[in-house]
Amino acid sequence: MNVLPRGYWCECWTQNLDRDQRPALHASFDAYSAAQADRWIAVALRTISPALDTAASEQAWQWLYEGRIETRRALVRxxxxxxxxDQAGTRITWTVRPVIFLPLVHRQNVELPACAYEFKPRASD
Known part of the structure; x- marks a missing residue:
C-alpha cells in the first residue's frame, strides 16, 4: 500500500493596510515536517527583524520567543x-497549512490519459 506523504504548505503574503488592496503572495514553500515549516517562518522573521520598526520587531521577537512553540504544537496537531x-502600513503574514503531497506521474514509459492528446499548442504570432 502506497502512503501519500503529508507535509505543510507555507506562504508569505503582504497587504497594504492603508489602501484597501488585495493581499499579494510573495513566497511559498513545501515543508515535510512541523519543524521545517516553523523554521521557515523563524528564519524569515530573524532575517527581516533588523529592518523593522520597533513595534513590528517586537511582534516578530514575541512570536520567536513565546508564540513559536504554540505554532509548532498546532502544526503537529x-x-x-x-x-x-505590521510594518509601516503593511501586514506581512506567513501561513502554514497541513497538506497531502500527491506524487506526479512519471511521463516516460507510461501511457498518458486521452485528454493529454487533446491539448493543442497556441500558434505563435
Missing part, C-alpha cells in the same frame, strides 16, 4: 497557523 507582523 495538523492545524493551520499564521503569524503576522
Amino acid at each position: 495538523a492545524e493551520s497557523c499564521s503569524v503576522a507582523v
Whole structure:
C-alpha cells in the first residue's frame, strides 16, 4: 500500500493596510515536517527583524520567543497557523497549512490519459 506523504504548505503574503488592496503572495514553500515549516517562518522573521520598526520587531521577537512553540504544537496537531507582523502600513503574514503531497506521474514509459492528446499548442504570432 502506497502512503501519500503529508507535509505543510507555507506562504508569505503582504497587504497594504492603508489602501484597501488585495493581499499579494510573495513566497511559498513545501515543508515535510512541523519543524521545517516553523523554521521557515523563524528564519524569515530573524532575517527581516533588523529592518523593522520597533513595534513590528517586537511582534516578530514575541512570536520567536513565546508564540513559536504554540505554532509548532498546532502544526503537529495538523492545524493551520499564521503569524503576522505590521510594518509601516503593511501586514506581512506567513501561513502554514497541513497538506497531502500527491506524487506526479512519471511521463516516460507510461501511457498518458486521452485528454493529454487533446491539448493543442497556441500558434505563435
